[in-house]
Structures are given as structure tokens and as C-alpha cells.
Amino acid sequence: MQIDIDEISKLFGATAALHPVSLALPSGALVALLGPSGSGKTTLLRILGGLEFPDTGRVLFDGQDATGLTVQERRAGFVFQSYALFRHMTVFENIAYGLRARGRQRPAEAEITRRVTRLLELIQLPDIGKRYPTQLSGGQRQRVALARALAIEPRMLLLDEPFGALDAKVRKELRQGLRDIHDTTGLTTVFVTHDQDEAMELADLVVVMSMGRIEQIGRPQDIRARPASDFVRSFISA
Amino acid sequence: MSDTVISHVTSEPRPVRAALIGFAVLAMALLVGAPLITVFAEALTDGLPVALESLSHPEAVDAIRLTLIVAAVSVPLNAIFGIAAAWTITKFQFKGKALLLTLIDIPFSVSPVVAGLCIVLTFGANSAFGGWLVANGFPVVFALPGIILASMFVTFPFVAREIIPVMIEQGRSEEEAALTLGASGWRVFFTVTLPNIRWALLYGVLLCNARAMGEFGAVAVVSGKIRGLTATMPISIEMLYNEYQSVAAFSMAAVLALLALVTLALKTLLEWRYASQLAANRRH
Amino acid sequence: MIVQRSPMPGFALGLGVTLTMLSIVVLIPIVALFVEGFSAGLPALWGSATSPRVAASLWLSFRLSLIAAVINLGLGLVLAWVLTRYRFPGRRILDAAVDLPFALPTAVAGIALTALYAPNGAFGSLFKEMGVKIAYTQWGILIALIFVGLPFVTRTVQPVVEEIEREVEEASATLGASRFYTIRRVILPLLMPAALTGFGLSLARAVGEYGSVIFIAGNLPFKTEIAPLLIVIKLEEYDDPAAAAIGIAMLAISFGLLLIINLVQIISRRRIGHV
Numbered sequence: 001m002q003i004d005i006d007e008i009s010k011l012f013g014a015t016a017a018l019h020p021v022s023l024a025l026p027s028g029a030l031v032a033l034l035g036p037s038g039s040g041k042t043t044l045l046r047i048l049g050g051l052e053f054p055d056t057g058r059v060l061f062d063g064q065d066a067t068g069l070t071v072q073e074r075r076a077g078f079v080f081q082s083y084a085l086f087r088h089m090t091v092f093e094n095i096a097y098g099l100r101a102r103g104r105q106r107p108a109e110a111e112i113t114r115r116v117t118r119l120l121e122l123i124q125l126p127d128i129g130k131r132y133p134t135q136l137s138g139g140q141r142q143r144v145a146l147a148r149a150l151a152i153e154p155r156m157l158l159l160d161e162p163f164g165a166l167d168a169k170v171r172k173e174l175r176q177g178l179r180d181i182h183d184t185t186g187l188t189t190v191f192v193t194h195d196q197d198e199a200m201e202l203a204d205l206v207v208v209m210s211m212g213r214i215e216q217i218g219r220p221q222d223i224r225a226r227p228a229s230d231f232v233r234s235f236i237s238a
Numbered sequence: 239m240s241d242t243v244i245s246h247v248t249s250e251p252r253p254v255r256a257a258l259i260g261f262a263v264l265a266m267a268l269l270v271g272a273p274l275i276t277v278f279a280e281a282l283t284d285g286l287p288v289a290l291e292s293l294s295h296p297e298a299v300d301a302i303r304l305t306l307i308v309a310a311v312s313v314p315l316n317a318i319f320g321i322a323a324a325w326t327i328t329k330f331q332f333k334g335k336a337l338l339l340t341l342i343d344i345p346f347s348v349s350p351v352v353a354g355l356c357i358v359l360t361f362g363a364n365s366a367f368g369g370w371l372v373a374n375g376f377p378v379v380f381a382l383p384g385i386i387l388a389s390m391f392v393t394f395p396f397v398a399r400e401i402i403p404v405m406i407e408q409g410r411s412e413e414e415a416a417l418t419l420g421a422s423g424w425r426v427f428f429t430v431t432l433p434n435i436r437w438a439l440l441y442g443v444l445l446c447n448a449r450a451m452g453e454f455g456a457v458a459v460v461s462g463k464i465r466g467l468t469a470t471m472p473i474s475i476e477m478l479y480n481e482y483q484s485v486a487a488f489s490m491a492a493v494l495a496l497l498a499l500v501t502l503a504l505k506t507l508l509e510w511r512y513a514s515q516l517a518a519n520r521r522h
Numbered sequence: 523m524i525v526q527r528s529p530m531p532g533f534a535l536g537l538g539v540t541l542t543m544l545s546i547v548v549l550i551p552i553v554a555l556f557v558e559g560f561s562a563g564l565p566a567l568w569g570s571a572t573s574p575r576v577a578a579s580l581w582l583s584f585r586l587s588l589i590a591a592v593i594n595l596g597l598g599l600v601l602a603w604v605l606t607r608y609r610f611p612g613r614r615i616l617d618a619a620v621d622l623p624f625a626l627p628t629a630v631a632g633i634a635l636t637a638l639y640a641p642n643g644a645f646g647s648l649f650k651e652m653g654v655k656i657a658y659t660q661w662g663i664l665i666a667l668i669f670v671g672l673p674f675v676t677r678t679v680q681p682v683v684e685e686i687e688r689e690v691e692e693a694s695a696t697l698g699a700s701r702f703y704t705i706r707r708v709i710l711p712l713l714m715p716a717a718l719t720g721f722g723l724s725l726a727r728a729v730g731e732y733g734s735v736i737f738i739a740g741n742l743p744f745k746t747e748i749a750p751l752l753i754v755i756k757l758e759e760y761d762d763p764a765a766a767a768i769g770i771a772m773l774a775i776s777f778g779l780l781l782i783i784n785l786v787q788i789i790s791r792r793r794i795g796h797v
Contacts, residue, residue: 051247051692071247071695084693088711088790097707098697152697248691250701255608262604263616265597269669270622272645273634280637319543326536332525338540344548347776349730350628351750352769355757356551359558364762390547410530423531452627455732459754472629472733479633479737488637491630498625505625506618 001062001155001188002027003048008057010043017043018212020057025205027062030182031190032199035209036235041192042160044209048190049158050074061155077149077187079159083141085133091144092116092129098152119147122181139170146181157182159191163198175202196236200224208232277495280488292486293493300466301474301490307382308470309450312389316446317439320397325431328405329413339402345394353391354459357384380462385470388456393446400442401435403517408434437512441505448501452494555773559766570767575743576752580771583749586660587728590667595721597668598675599713605676606683623672628733635666636737658740663748666735667728674727675720682716715790722783726776 005023009016018040025031033041046052048059050071058067066074086094095116099107107115120126123143133141142162149157162178163171179202182189193199199206200220208215208223208231216228227233249255281289292298323342327335345353361368361378371378378384412434416426432439454472461468469477471490478487508516525533559567570576605617623631639646639656649656656662686709694704732750740746749768756765 049696051696053246071692072698072700074696075698076696078693078696080689080693082687082689084687084689086690086694086708097694097699101694101697101699101703101707103700103703148693148697247695248688249607258600258604259608259610262601263612266601266616266619268645269672270619272638273631273669274622274626276634276638276644277630280634315543319540322536322539322543325532326540329530329536330525330528330533332533332537341544341549344552347726347780348552349732349750349769349772349776351732351753352555352730352772353551355753355765355769356555358757359762359766360551360554362762364760365554387547387551391551394544394547413530417529417531427532448625452630454627454629454632455750458732459757472627475629475633476737484637487633491627491633494627494630498622498627498630502618502621502625505621506614 002060003156003188003190004058004060004063005044005048006058006060008044008047008054008059010040010047010052010054016212018047018054021212021214022057023207023214023217025188025190027188028186029188029204030179030202031188031205031207032203033190033192033207033209034194034196034199034235035215036194038211039209040212041207041209043212045158045160045190045192048156049076049078051078075152075155077146077152077154077157079142079145079149079157079162081161081164083133083145083165085141085145085148087133089132090129091120091125091131091133091136094133094144095119095129095148095151097148115151116147119151122150122184123147123177137170138166139174142166142174143177146178150181150185154187157185157187157189159189161193162191163193163195171198178202200236208235210235274495277488277491280484281492283485283488288485289489289492292483292489295486297466297469297474298486298490301469301471302493304382304385304467304469305451305471308385308389309447312386312393312450313443313447316390316393316450317397317443319394320399320401320442321439323398324401324405324435325427327402329410342395342398345391348391350392350453350455351459354388354456357387357391357456357460361387379460380464380468382468384460385457385468388460389450389453392453392456393449396446396449397439397442400445400517401438404435404438404515405431434515437508437515438517441508441516444501444504444508448498451497552773555766555769558762559770562763566763567767567770570764571771575747576749576764576768576771578744579747579749579752580768580775582660582663582747583729583772584775586663587667587671587725587731590664590671590728591721591725593668594671594675594724595717597672598720598724599679599710599717601676602679602683602713606680620673620676623670628670628731629737631669631734632666632737635662635669635734639665639738657738658746660746662738662740663735663746666738667731670731670734671724671728674724675717678716678720678723679713682713686712715787718786719783722779722786726779729775729779730772 003025005021007020007022008018009020010018021044033044035041043052047054050069050073054067058065060066086097089097096112099112099115116129117126120129123146125140125143128136128140133144136144159178163174166174175198178191203220205217206220206223207217210231216223216232223232224236227236250258323338327338358379359365361371361384363369363372363377363379368378378387412430413426416430421429452472454476457470457473458476461470461473463469463473463477465477471494475487475490478490601620605613605620636657637643639649639662641647641650641655641657643657646656654661656665690708691704694708695701699707730750732748735748736751739748739751741751749772753765753768756768
């Protein structure tokens with residue numbers, strides 16, 4: 001799905017989290033929002049997911065205005081920095097949650113089981129359905145959060161610092177995991193990171209942000225070859 | 239980042255919020271507010287002078303004095319116990335610590351009447367020990383010592399429970415530092431430990447005092463209700479009420495209600511100002 | 523007790539004071555209760571505790587306490603939620619007022635509730651017009667028990683509400699769940715262990731409550747006579763063994779409740795990390 005961000009701005013109190021920013025994300029792209037903390041990247045991600053509403057501007061999904069859609073209507077698969085797994089539910093119930101929450105349109109129990117099983121295979125953890133989140137490693141939790149987000153058959157995948165809570169070794173392994181899942185599902189995927197290595201290695205398109213503004217948009221090699229500003233030059237070489 | 243802004247995602251719709259707040263306020267007004275107002279309204283039925291006059295009756299004065307004596311003895315004793323228990327439990331590793339903590343908590347789960355009953359069965363004239371005490375001119379039950387013991391029983395864990403978590407949190411490194419600098423044990427306690435726990439101690443003493451002065455069930459069993467001798471304020475409220483002296487009963491009740499309000503105010507003040515120095519999980 | 527060597531002074535003094543006072547004030551008196559209760563043998567104890575009038579009073583205390591605790595469970599969840607999540611004028615005063623049933627002496631609460639709900643009282647006269655008698659009936663006991671148990675659930679649940687991560691609620695919403703579904707399936711299950719702890723504490727308190735109940739209760743045997751009052755009556759009749767039997771039965775109920783609370787906590791801690 002093509003995502004267009006049109007002159008979006010957001011104030012928190014008196015501070016501008018986002019100055020009007022515009023951005024076009026092509027369908028099926030794997031996009032990194034890269035910047036230091038306070039650059040507005042997470043706010044932008046949350047606006048895409050419907051967790052915040054912009055003060056001005058519009059969000060378009062495949063050309064349709066989606067600005068007024070509630071978070072439930074967005075159908076955005078969202079992976080939180082803390083993963084936000086439901087710790088009183090098993091892994092199976094966590095992944096099935098979005099399907100069960102549909103009320104009248106909820107699939108039959110056999111269909112739920114089939115889908116959850118398939119997702120557990122997709123994240124290569126087929127045997128952990130009965131465990132509770134506290135019994136999982138950090139890397140396993142991240143993948144369960146991903147599976148839970150994918151279970152609702154989202155229109156896009158949004159990830160807030162998906163590797164932030166992991167140690168260096170697991171981080172590297174899971175990068176490839178995210179790439180694989182993106183390639184398998186073909187979903188437009190946006191992830192937030194402050195790690196330029198991660199952005200450069202993983203993304204098709206990198207959006208460098210600072211102080212609520214977009215500094216540069218481009219393919220990793222183009223940004224590396226031709227940084228658009230001093231900020232970008234110093235940030236990507238850090 | 240967005241913590242200060244009420245999020246539309248993690249909050250209920252405005253009408254639901256308003257309804258829940260309205261329900262909470264109404265429920266508290268009916269359940270808690272109305273009885274409190276009733277105490278003062280009934281006390282002032284015939285005006286303030288009559289209410290004050292009833293409090294200056296010799297029997298009322300005796301009750302107030304007795305309650306003050308009971309609190310003045312039982313609260314410091316419980317504070318000493320709380321400090322001794324907290325020191326032992328938090329500064330040393332020994333077998334049976336968990337058991338000791340459990341034993342200290344027992345009074346929380348014992349009905350006040352059962353507490354009074356236990357005191358009567360131990361120290362009453364019918365028991366061997368109690369009989370010996372009476373024979374030697376030191377009656378406990380139906381006398382001041384019994385009332386003090388009953389009050390201590392029901393408030394026993396109050397101080398310990400407030401300072402133990404604080405002392406666990408603070409560890410013992412400061413005390414160890416003071417010891418290496420050559421301070422004696424008592425000096426360490428008074429110059430290092432006590433200043434660190436003073437607000438938690440005050441908090442515990444406050445709760446202990448309010449409960450000790452207001453205790454009814456346990457004291458009712460041991461007091462014998464002898465006018466002027468063993469009738470504390472709560473006991474004399476009961477006696478006056480049963481004699482249909484409504485204004486006098488409610489005037490006495492109003493004094494205790496004021497004490498409760500002052501206690502609550504001080505407690506809330508301590509929670510605001512010294513939250514970090516009080517037991518972190520005091521609400522559990 | 524075996525103590526590890528420590529540079530810290532005062533172990534002997536501290537433990538000595540602790541054990542001496544604990545023994546005199548709490549342990550020896552409780553032992554005396556059991557000695558008295560078992561003095562005539564277990565059959566006699568069982569007979570006293572299950573005699574019709576005693577059994578009726580124990581059942582009354584337990585049944586009404588259970589109803590009051592259920593009401594306080596619902597009330598406490600709403601209060602904890604409103605006081606922690608919403609900002610409105612008077613919130614802090616409302617928060618402090620939750621503790622009033624703890625702070626107000628039971629005898630004061632007892633006569634105030636009686637005056638309020640007596641047939642000529644402010645609330646009692648309203649109910650009288652509807653043909654309902656509150657004071658001197660089981661309704662009156664129930665109201666007094668709701669009053670004394672009110673703070674428990676609120677105070678155990680409040681810190682847990684504070685701890686719920688916003689991201690967990692947001693995650694539920696991004697997965698398509700309505701707010702109501704999120705509360706039912708995510709928030710309430712997270713609050714339940716703490717709420718049940720508060721429920722148990724509220725129940726234990728109500729079972730043993732005396733002061734706030736006896737004025738409003740009417741105290742008719744088999745109808746409105748609570749177990750603690752029967753202890754007082756037995757003592758006044760110099761029937762110490764019977765009083766002790768009721769006391770032991772009440773202790774057994776309290777400790778049974780505490781045991782259940784602890785089991786609930788252990789099970790939920792094993793599952794979801796902490797309570």
C-alpha cells in the first residue's frame with residue numbers, strides 16, 4: 001500500500017514535535033525513519049498508526065484520505081519498542097488477540113488456530129504457543145510481537161525501535177528476520193531507529209529526521225554518497 | 239513524550255469518563271461523606287455550647303484522659319517494638335526471618351474482639367496467671383493494663399510494617415560506613431538510621447495512634463466498662479449512646495472524628511512531601 | 523535461630539525486645555485462646571462452634587461479609603481507576619477520603635450509620651417511605667460492612683493501574699480491539715490478582731468487624747447476631763470455653779482466607795511475572 005504524508009504537523013504543548021512534513025512511501029517499500037531522540041520519528045510513526053492525531057495535514061493510504069480513521073480502523077500492524085505483549089496471555093492467545101477482538105466478524109476457532117500456527121512457523125518459533133511472554137527471551141518476544149501484528153492481516157507494518165531492547169548479537173540476527181518477513185508479506189514497512197547502521201543495512205528507503213523536520217530522503221547508498229546537510233553527514237558517520 | 243496529553247487511544251470516551259467520575263463521587267459522598275457529616279450534625283443538634291458542655295462532664299473528661307494515657311503508653315511501646323523488629327529483620331540474616339515477619343502480621347488478620355478475648359483468657363482472673371496477678375494486687379483485665387495490652391495487640395504491626403520496607407530499600411551501607419568511622423552502635427542508630435527512617439516512623443506512629451485512640455472491639459472485651467475508670471472514649475460513646483444521650487455520644491464521636499480527619503490530613507501531607515521516604519509499597 | 527556473623531551491633535538486643543514483646547502481646551494470648559478452646563477436648567470445641575446459635579452467627583457474618591466484599595470489589599475497581607487515570611477537581615480530596623473508613627473509629631462509624639439509616643434518620647426515612655427497613659436488619663449490617671471494607675480493593679488496585687504500560691493498551695487498539703474489549707480482556711485481567719487480594723482483605727476485615735456493626739445490627743439471635751458479638755455475650759455469661767471456640771472458628775476463617783489470597787498471588791506471580 002502506498003502511504004502519503006501531506007504537510008503533517010504536531011505540537012505537544014508549546015513544543016513542535018513535527019513541523020509540517022511531507023513524505024511519499026511507495027507500496028511494498030521497507031522504510032527507515034532515522035534520527036536522534038526528539039527528532040519526531042516516533043511521533044510520525046504513531047500518527048501513521050492512528051495513535052496520535054496530527055494538528056494539520058493529511059495521511060493518505062493508496063490515495064484515500066485516512067487522517068480521520070481511528071486506530072482500530074487503520075489496520076496497521078504496530079510493533080512497540082517494549083513489544084507490549086499481554087503478559088497474562090499465552091503466546092498463542094497474544095497472536096490470536098486481534099482475530100478474537102473482531103466481534104461478529106471473528107473467524108471460526110479452527111481458522112484462528114490455523115492462522116496462529118502459520119504465523120508461529122513464519123517467525124520460526126513453532127513450539128512456543130503455550131508459553132507466557134515472561135518465559136521468552138528478548139528476541140523471541142520481538143518475533144511474537146511481530147506475529148501478533150501480522151495476525152490482523154495489516155495494510156502496513158509499523159515498528160518502533162524494533163531492535164532497541166536487544167543485545168548486539170541478537171540484533172544482527174533479527175535484522176535479517178525482519179527483511180525476510182517483509183519480503184514474504186510484501187507489506188509496506190516503516191521502522192523507527194536511531195542506529196544508522198541498522199537503517200542503512202536494512203532499508204530500501206531511509207528518511208533522516210532531526211528536530212521535527214525531514215533532513216533527507218533517499219536510498220542508503222545515495223545518502224551515504226551525497227549527504228544533504230551537515231547534520232546528515234555527521235549523523236551517518238557517527 | 240505524550241504523557242501529559244490525554245490520549246484518545248488509552249482513555250474512555252468523555253461521557254463514560256464523566257459518568258465514572260460522577261459515580262465515584264456520589265458513592266463516596268453517600269458511603270463516607272454522609273456518615274461523617276451525620277457525626278457533626280448530631281453533635282450540634284442543640285448547638286455548640288451544649289456539645290462542648292457534654293464534653294466537660296467529669297465522666298467525659300475521665301474518658302478523654304484515659305484514652306490519652308492508653309495512647310501515650312501503647313504507641314511508644316509499639317514504636318520501640320517496630321524499630322527493634324525492623325533493625326533485627328533488615329540488618330541481619332538469620333533463620334526464621336520469614337516466620338518472624340508472618341508472626342508480626344498476625345494481628346492484622348485477627349478480629350479485634352478475638353484479640354480482646356485472647357487478652358482476657360491470658361490475664362483474666364479465671365486464668366492461672368491472671369489469678370496470681372489479681373491476688374498480688376495487679377489486675378490486668380477490667381483495668382488499665384488490659385486496655386493497653388488490647389490496644390497494643392490490634393496496632394502491633396503498624397510501625398514495623400511502615401519502616402521495614404524503607405530500611406530494606408536503604409540497605410546497610412550507611413551504617414557500615416559509620417561503624418568504620420568508629421561510631422558506636424547507638425550512635426549509628428541515632429545519627430544514621432533514625433534520620434533516614436524518620437518520616438516512615440512518623441507515618442507509622444500516626445496510624446498507630448489513630449487506631450489506638452479509636453479502638454473499640456478489643457477494648458470493649460477487656461475494659462469491663464467501669465465509668466470513670468476503664469471507659470475510654472469509644473467505650474463511653476457506646477455507653478452514652480445506649481443511654482439515649484445522643485448529643486453527648488455524638489459530641490465525643492465528633493472529637494474522635496476530628497482526630498481521624500487530622501490524621502488523614504497529616505498522612506496525606508506526608509505522602510505528598512516525603513513519598514520517596516515512605517514505604518514504597520505501602521498501598522499493597 | 524542461626525544468625526550469620528555481621529559487623530552490625532544490636533542483634534541480641536533487637537531480637538530480644540522483638541520476641542519478648544511479640545510473645546507478651548500477641549503470641550502467648552493466642553496460645554491461651556487455643557488452650558482454653560481445647561481444654562474440654564476437640565468434640566466439645568466442635569460442639570460449641572457448631573451449636574445452632576453459633577453456627578447461625580458465623581454463617582451470618584461470613585455471608586454478609588462475602589456480599590459486602592463483592593460490592594467493594596466492584597466499587598474499589600471503579601474508584602482505583604477514576605482516582606488514578608482521570609484528572610478532575612477534588613481528586614486528591616476524594617483519594618484521601620478513601621482512607622476515612624480506616625481512620626474513623628468503628629464506634630463512631632457505627633453510631634453515625636445507625637443515626638443515618640434509622641427509620642427517623644436522613645436515609646432511613648427515605649427507605650421507610652419505600653417500605654424498606656435498613657437499620658436493625660441484615661441490610662444495616664451489610665451497609666456497615668461495605669463501609670469498613672471500602673478502602674481495601676481501591677488501595678491494592680491503585681498501584682497496579684499506575685503500572686499498566688500505555689503501550690499495552692495501545693497495542694490492543696492497533697489490533698482492532700474496541701476500548702471496551704481492551705478493558706475486558708487486557709486491563710481487568712491485569713488488575714485481577716491485586717483486586718482479589720483486596721477482596722480477601724476486605725472479606726477478612728468484615729468477618730471480624732464489631733464496632734461499626736453492633737449499633738446498626740439489632741442483634742437478634744439467628745437473625746442479626748454477628749459472631750464477634752456472640753463472643754462478647756458468651757464472655758459476659760462467663761462461658762469462656764464457648765467464647766474461645768467461636769474465637770478459634772473465626773481465626774480459622776481468617777487464616778483460611780489469607781491462605782487463599784497467598785495462593786492466588788503465587789499462581790498469578792508464576793504466570794505473569796509479578797502482581
